[in-house]
Amino acid sequence: MKRFLSIFFLLFSVVITCWAQRPPAISSPDLHADKTVTFRLYAPNAKKVSLSGEFLKANELMTKDNAGIWSVTVGPVKPDIYPYSFTVDSIQVADPNNTYVFANERFKRSIVDIPGNTPLLHALQNVPHGKVTYRNYKSGTLKTTRQLLVYTPPGFNPNGKTKYPVLYLIHGGSDTEETWTKVGRANLIADNLIAQKKAKPMIIVMPYGNVRPAPMPDFTQDVTKDIIPFIEANYPVLTDSKNRAVAGFSVGGGQTLNIGLTNTDKFAYVCSYAPYTATEEFQKNFTNWNPNAAALNKQLKLFTISVGTEDFLYEPVKQNIAMFKEKNINLETLIVPGGHTWMNCRLFLANSLQQLFKN
Amino acid sequence: MKRFLSIFFLLFSVVITCWAQRPPAISSPDLHADKTVTFRLYAPNAKKVSLSGEFLKANELMTKDNAGIWSVTVGPVKPDIYPYSFTVDSIQVADPNNTYVFANERFKRSIVDIPGNTPLLHALQNVPHGKVTYRNYKSGTLKTTRQLLVYTPPGFNPNGKTKYPVLYLIHGGSDTEETWTKVGRANLIADNLIAQKKAKPMIIVMPYGNVRPAPMPDFTQDVTKDIIPFIEANYPVLTDSKNRAVAGFSVGGGQTLNIGLTNTDKFAYVCSYAPYTATEEFQKNFTNWNPNAAALNKQLKLFTISVGTEDFLYEPVKQNIAMFKEKNINLETLIVPGGHTWMNCRLFLANSLQQLFKN
Known part of the structure; x- marks a missing residue:
């Protein structure tokens, strides 16, 4: 039985290696206590990546690390919910690691929720919910x-x-x-x-x-x-x-x-x-x-x-x-x-x- | 009053021109009667765009027209709902013109629904709805x-x-x-x-x-x-x-x-x-x-x-x-x-x- 299980878990490790060919799971957007936010995107072959967001006056250039992950930290950002996207070599993309997509028929952007120090009116608060x-x-x-x-x-x-x-x-x-x-x-x-x-x-x-x-x-x-x-x-x-x-x-x-x-x-x-x-x-x-x-x-x-x-x-x-x-x-x-x-x-x-x- | 309205609509046309700086609204995915499907993406500056989808054995290269719209027609495709995405110069993107995004935390793909000649079991049919x-x-x-x-x-x-x-x-x-x-x-x-x-x-x-x-x-x-x-x-x-x-x-x-x-x-x-x-x-x-x-x-x-x-x-x-x-x-x-x-x-x-x- 133990040998059976060893083979079993060995097989799994092969499978997982295969599954892992997906891009790495990275944290983006990454909210910090001081209301600055780090945005990250895995794009090892891109030449230029920038962040655009409705909390910015102009697009922010992102920089690439050795693992192919581009990042930029911005802010502090005024607490609110903002649409943003990445521009990768001139194409606009939503943040693949962010579940929250702006519901829209013409573009795909992500949304980032910067919480207030006291909960904002649109925040999930400890009140009865409809x-x-x-x-x-x-x-x-x-x-x-x-x-x-x-x-x-x-x-x-x-x-x-x-x-x-x-x-x-x-x-x-x-x-x-x-x-x-x-x-x-x-x-x-x-x-x-x-x-x-x-x-x-x-x-x-x-x-x-x-x-x-x-x-x-x-x-x-x-x-x-x-x-x-x-x-x-x-x-x-x-x-x-x-x-x-x-x-x-x-x-x-x-x-x-x-x-x-x-x-x-x-x-x-x-x-x-x-x-x-x-x-x-x-x-x-x-x-x-x-x-x-x-x-x-x-x-x-x-x-x-x-x-x-x-x-x-x-x-x-x-x-x-x-x-x-x-x-x-x-x-x-x-x-x-x-x-x-x-x-x-x-x-x-x-x-x-x-x-x-x-x- | 008429002059007022003329100015009014003139102002609007300026505004609309400004709004129109968004990418053009294009039809994608475009389903045809014979179950072939045309996919389109506006990416005038991209060098290479391909389609990947769970209805394909291998990625399909797309070609660019003079307006900067890349397209490819595939199929006939067996009726079902499939995830797909575009790869633009090595970055994977959801279809900006398709509302239906695959709900996921790690990737952003779109979904295309190829209807059957008789409605499939997952289709919105003329029955009471929950x-x-x-x-x-x-x-x-x-x-x-x-x-x-x-x-x-x-x-x-x-x-x-x-x-x-x-x-x-x-x-x-x-x-x-x-x-x-x-x-x-x-x-x-x-x-x-x-x-x-x-x-x-x-x-x-x-x-x-x-x-x-x-x-x-x-x-x-x-x-x-x-x-x-x-x-x-x-x-x-x-x-x-x-x-x-x-x-x-x-x-x-x-x-x-x-x-x-x-x-x-x-x-x-x-x-x-x-x-x-x-x-x-x-x-x-x-x-x-x-x-x-x-x-x-x-x-x-x-x-x-x-x-x-x-x-x-x-x-x-x-x-x-x-x-x-x-x-x-x-x-x-x-x-x-x-x-x-x-x-x-x-x-x-x-x-x-x-x-x-x-x-």
Whole structure:
């Protein structure tokens, strides 16, 4: 029997050597106590490797050691969650050793979470946690079955007496239905704000907003004719407009304006983050728009537009804000530093969650 | 007003030009009716780009067009879901234009789904769908809060009278708690088999199995002392051993043997896929193992080991099978063609789901 086992483990060592032809497991990103971070990439044959990240002003060149591992240490970095990638001889790559990939259709970047000395609002804290459920619904509008994510708050009981308000939360242009949780941490921000009693317990529905090759108006219909009925048939929710909100970022911020402002009977809360509005649907809805401002202002409990001053959409967003104000629409604005980033998205969402369903 | 809008849209076109500095949106993978597939990558400065994929015998060189887009058309490819990646001047990259990333901690590859002419068992079909919920649980064993995924079958009611059997399903060594859904499609395979009445409605719990830097035995404790009690406190489940199963692939297949065979009072179903067993825990459990075979065989309703003949673990798996048989343990084996792949994993899971909780 002992000989049997010796052969057995000998065989294994051969097998493991074979398996080990994978690149070595290295620690990246490697977070240090002083908020500096070391990034590493195994690329023995590369000629030039650099790090780009939304915590950097410019790309940082990395240097190679004798084992073929490139590295650079940056920071201290302000605590937040940031996208980053490596550029290896001119090709952009995600960090192979980092599980957390930015959920997106057009690029593959990684995300690094620099924790605060006291936990940040998007951190997993020692509070009751809600759940995020992946579901399929049939879209009659788009004639397909699509996936959406549903956040239900701590203590949620699908058959209980409590009925919840609902926020429909839309991602950016090449993002996916997972981006608001995987990058935006919408679930953890909600958990923490609910625990602090700063946000009302609510359901957050995160649909997939990209509609291709059809034009975008189909998504407005998908939300109003397919997604809302699906949610209302399957969850204990309040169904009047003042218990329904729509919010979104970038292309989703533009969709938010289209969906919300043309359906004020359905949505009393419209929160648009750095909206991208150069779409046919927006042009059709708002070019010769002649709203009854008094009626609209009465229906809307909250209409906000948020943007960063370094956002590449800052100028058109300002034009939109001016346009809505010119029409005498009540509008709150949140103008902060920063660009077209998910760091700002999380900030905007945290702000909205504290305002929703309160009047 | 019209002038205002003209300026407005002029501004936008500037903005869009700026945004467009991203790589062009290209279609990849591009599936054709004859089951050939075109893969494309924008890499104008690369010198050599090739495609590697588990549907290929050897890497395929790609060729560059004048726009800097590399491409290759391969196949026809046998319908299935396959991992693939590009090698750009010696660095491996996921396909930036493909949303579907192989959930893994050590590499970033993409997955391509070649549909069958009649829908495959892992395809989204027109049947009732279960849900996949992402939850946090506190692990007293590991002293942290960890995420797990829970599949609940169609018609599941957390407060209903129906109580469900539970399968605990563990990923491979550098995979994550998402790999069994994102790559393994465990949820859709279950939906389809339940619709066909070939599998019993069940709950499938997919924990995160990697325990670092602690040794692996902690995960056995995490499952038995933390995860099972969490599930039983939060879901209407049957709690006797013949309504509890454990299954897993590769490192998870080894964990399955450790967890299942040392806890036959808890698990009557143990399904191990291409198990990796060169671990201290396995050595400790099975080196001088002297089981009461009759008692064990009575407790175990089903014990299976599945593996592909081209699996790099085929030889040690065969040795393990021989070892268990030598101990007179009742054991079903499923030996199929193919390697250490998720194509085989889906097959093994589909086979197990039809056997679980039936006797």
